[in-house]
Amino acid sequence: MSEEAKDLDGLSGIFDISQFLNKLIKLWWFFLLCLIIGLSYAYYKNQFIQTYYSASSLISIKDNTNPLFTSNQSLTFNWGGTTDKVTTVITKFKSRTHAERVVDELQFYINYIQEGEYFNIDAYKATPFFIYADTARAQIYGKNVRIKVLDQDSFELSASFSEETSLAYDYANKVHEQVKTPVGEWSQQFKFGDSIQLPFLNVVIEKTSENIQTGQWLFNFGNYWATVNNYKGIRIMQKPEGSSILELSLSGTNKARLIDYINTSSIVLETEELELKNKFATATIQYIDSSLVAQIKSVKAAEDDLEDFKGKTTLLDAQEQSTDLNLRLTDYEKQETGIKRQLDYYENLENYLKNKSDYTLIQAPSIVGIEESSIGGAVARLVSLSEERKKREFSMRADAPVFQQIDRDINTVKEVIFENIRSSKSLLNRDLNDLYSKINRIESEIKKLPKEQQAFLRKQRQLEIEQDAFNIFKAKKAEAELVKAANVSDVFVIDKARDTGGGGSRRDGNINYLIALLMAVALPVGLAFFLTLLDNYLHVPKDLERMSNVPLIGVIGKMNHPSNLVVNDQPKSTIAEAFRGIRSSLHFMYKGEASHGCRTIMVTSSVSGEGKTFMSINLATVYAMSGKRTLLIGLDLRKPKIFDDFGIENTLGVSNYLVNDASLEQVIHNTRVDNLDLILSGPVPPNPSELILSERAGNMIEELKKSYDYIILDTPPLGLVADALEIAKHADASLYMVRQGYTKKGMIEVINDKYSKNEIENVSFVFNYYDDRGKYGYGYGYGYGYGYGYGAYGNGYHVNKIKKPWYKKNTGLYASRSVNKKEQQ
Known part of the structure; x- marks a missing residue:
């Protein structure tokens, strides 16, 4: 094996890539669901993308010394060099105190709102009116007030109040207060320019032009400190770097606000610097x-x-x-x-x-x-x-x-x-x-x-x-x-900030669609990865090769049938061919000479439900159909099953013989399969282990070898009870059943331990209920028998069930009949 192949095999042992890909393919519906949800949400989010504008201005910081006086006469002094002035000015522009002065000057804590389909729009300077707040009195805080322009001279204010008092804010002293409000729906008409003095609202609303448009808008008094902190983020760059020329810039959704803040910010600082110099x-x-x-x-x-x-x-x-x-x-x-x-x-x-x-x-x-x-x-x-x-x-x-x-x-x-x-x-x-x-x-x-x-x-x-x-x-x-x-x-x-007519910029909405697509891919991939990591079941025969030194003798395909007598009912099926392949392979496993000319084969597994009974019945049938005198013995005294498939009452069997309640002749039953006899397990005894471990059980098997060519022993699960180990002493070969998607990987450690300690010999795996139709990407070319219940290789050599297409399952194009299908157990 090449180094590259070894590396790939080691990686596959840690993480089953093929299984992961198969799970990912099976999650196509989840991918489609995530994609639909993601794209829908991206479309919804894109409706909220707003246009952002930028505004900027240029200012110069110079040491403008008074030219009228000499240093000996002047009443002004040089406070520091230009570099120090620039640093100080930049710091002041970004300071909270400066932002407070500008916000107070412009009353930016008043929010003008135009209602939109998906979100409200900042309508500062886009309304036909302007609001001047009386900062000496508290204003209602965070409450939308509707203003409806009635005509050129009047308007109506309205709001809804649920309590007699509401939170208000004193923007002069920066403190919260409680003010009285009318309970329920409130509305009142006013004239433009009138002083509105209410317990909760104290403003003057002026119209911005002689001819104004009618309509409705909202306004409210917002969070003062949040507004101040928002404008502390003004961007300042020296152009060129290290010079005394500063570019002030801001970005936001309302261009008029940006322009007013930048220009007023320069005026406020200019005035402040002059007052300082004076x-x-x-x-x-x-x-x-x-x-x-x-x-x-x-x-x-x-x-x-x-x-x-x-x-x-x-x-x-x-x-x-x-x-x-x-x-x-x-x-x-x-x-x-x-x-x-x-x-x-x-x-x-x-x-x-x-x-x-x-x-x-x-x-x-x-x-x-x-x-x-x-x-x-x-x-x-x-x-x-x-x-x-x-x-x-x-x-x-x-x-x-x-x-x-x-x-x-x-x-x-x-x-x-x-x-x-x-x-x-x-x-x-x-x-x-x-x-x-x-x-x-x-x-x-x-x-x-x-x-x-x-x-x-x-x-x-x-x-x-x-x-x-x-x-x-x-x-x-x-x-x-x-x-x-x-x-x-x-x-x-x-250079003052000015609206030069340039358009704003919108965040690329395609990024939301890209994120939706990535999430639609990532979620199924993550889920498939997670499920693969948590999947502790065997899915393909190759899993056994990686996990155990016990050889794999055959693979039995998945097939639904009314009973376990598949080989007898459909002797030309691929399932029957799989059992014939296993029969052929068993010839290489027999140890020594056959006792009394009879070969004994034990069938066991890790737990119940992995196909021991199915294997025992059909393997016995294959030997019987080849003309060999075959006996099938049900030694699973705790959970008898064989009798149901052959339509025989489980009233007399092994348990009766072992307690000396019946002779061998009495417990042996003929079946409808030529050359195949059957010994049932019989009634469930209170001490099955003791009976199996008894000398009489061994003598029974040795005695039966004198009359048959092949004896198939259907035993209890090796992973649950120790009975099978005792029975294995009388078997020439043992078949250990593994079922796809049912047997856990950890269960293989049981047989590995027994095999390494030589507690069981001549044992081989049989992979049961295998469906390889694109599930895990494996194509097997094993030399052992295999068969698939849906025409793995028909072409006139075998008779198989025709699988009804999924799109015709509920149509009349295919005849359907109700059957009591049994799993391959």
């Missing part, structure tokens, strides 16, 4: 505004005080006296005020840095006239680092190493600022002391003037100082407002 200028303006309010009061108070003094004094032309002294003193006091303002700024800045952690709200030093580059640059650097830290919080964990580095840089800058503050305060205090000396000298000269003149000059100086401070604040505010007005967002829309 944050420093806005904080500065707010600080100046609060200072201006106090300064205006101070100016007004100084003016009122001077006017009041003028009204009370009799001093004439006091303003012209000592003009030089007053101008000089006024200038010194203005300088004093400026120095004190700077000292206050340093004091406040020092306290802020010690007690606060968010440094993005620090006002610019230039507000109070500090033009020192070291202070301005350090403050700008500190604000930049603080803003960078806040930006990275969007995309990084709190324990990321980058935050530790930024915090170290911030602390370093703070130390530099503290050192500059100490140095600057020291210089300012020195300058202030010099001013005090100059002021004191001029005041000593002014004290020489009359009291009224001194008071007038003092009040006049105070007014000028307050007015000068007011003018400085106004100038600084104008500067901050100019900076704010000149700022532009770092997010610039290059």
Whole structure:
């Protein structure tokens, strides 16, 4: 045998491929059923395939520095490089907070529905109306409300409620509530543009055009967080990769929703970025505004005080006296005020840095006239680092190493600022002391003037100082407002999302048909594979060759017949020829010389129902028809069968003889088959094993050998009782019956064990009830006898039953007769 043949034989021993293929062929109806069901389901599923659209826009992320101011003067600072900005913007686009802002802006939690034949369609912007929800009040949640447009001015809302209260949602505070609802069917008419204020619904419904179409639609308020999470999946690509040009894209079933979300998303982020850039200028303006309010009061108070003094004094032309002294003193006091303002700024800045952690709200030093580059640059650097830290919080964990580095840089800058503050305060205090000396000298000269003149000059100086401070604040505010007005967002829309008229795409429905076809194939294949693995029965003679060393002497074909006397009733059938072949093969198995010129053949099996009686009767008939004196003995004392086929009462037989209740002559019966005698098993005894194992049983067989040429022993199943082993001692050959689709593979181990231990000799298998008509793909060319009950080889040599075609079984084309068909047992 070649290596390839050995491999195939080994594989077949593990898994019977031919049996698997046969089972698969038999499951053709299951394949057809699966195919019909699968294709029907695929067709049904294809009706739900929706068209998907895509929308996209292009935006640019640039570091747009305010061109009106230098780094020393500007109220804005460079928050980071372009790469950092791009990363931050991408992270913001994908953030939940950003999606919330866009969803809130567009009120995307309102679902517009057009009813379809197989599924509902998202009718956003396809309806002749638009719904504006009052987010200050809760809206009924997840409940479809029908809107029927009646005419150009009015519509009807309707819904069905089963309970007095229903679940609602507060979209402003993001919490669920319970609202009252009318039980049963509800409907009410409204005008377009009216404010609808109901316990469960608070909206304004506007028509989208002057001439609108009538019809019916549905709308509902859906899951807010599900909507937000759905749009968090916006796709962002850098074009080219690593650049600051971003492509935003979304796909979905409603093109208008996609376009609105992408464009509004860009607007929201553009506005947010501009507000962030203006944050420093806005904080500065707010600080100046609060200072201006106090300064205006101070100016007004100084003016009122001077006017009041003028009204009370009799001093004439006091303003012209000592003009030089007053101008000089006024200038010194203005300088004093400026120095004190700077000292206050340093004091406040020092306290802020010690007690606060968010440094993005620090006002610019230039507000109070500090033009020192070291202070301005350090403050700008500190604000930049603080803003960078806040930006990275969007995309990084709190324990990321980058935050530790930024915090170290911030602390370093703070130390530099503290050192500059100490140095600057020291210089300012020195300058202030010099001013005090100059002021004191001029005041000593002014004290020489009359009291009224001194008071007038003092009040006049105070007014000028307050007015000068007011003018400085106004100038600084104008500067901050100019900076704010000149700022532009770092997010610039290059190409807005737009409906260009392109069609959408549908998922290929053929994939569903392909899946259906694959499932229609896979299920029968899987079932056939599973059944083959679980099939523990013998199906073909070749199974015996693989599983046992016991030779196979013949194959008996399947045939339905009213009785077991097939050979006698149809001597020219292929079944009869099979038994003749087995008769011929038995000549090679006889051991030694025939005792008294008689050959004894034992027929047994693993269990009942495998064809022992059928084999015994027909083998005995074959020998008898050949002119041999043949005796058939029924030794299955537990389950007698032979008597029924020969029409003899089982009242006297082996059991009677073994208990010495009858002689051999009395238990031997003649049959209607020439040369064939019969000894029945007789009544069932209470101790069959003891009787079979008795010496009298052996003597009986030896005695009968003197009168017959062949004795056929129909014994109990070897796999169930041990009687057959004792009988085998008196047999020249043993036939072990195996029935197709009935005998289990595990049963063969019984005879294998007996055969290997030499407990039974000269034993051969007979494969019974075999139907090879395409069942397992085997074509046998055995040299032993075989026969098939449906014309295996007729051609005029044998007479066989004609098998009625399946399509004519119930027609009158073939004569039918009712018979009591018996299995080959």
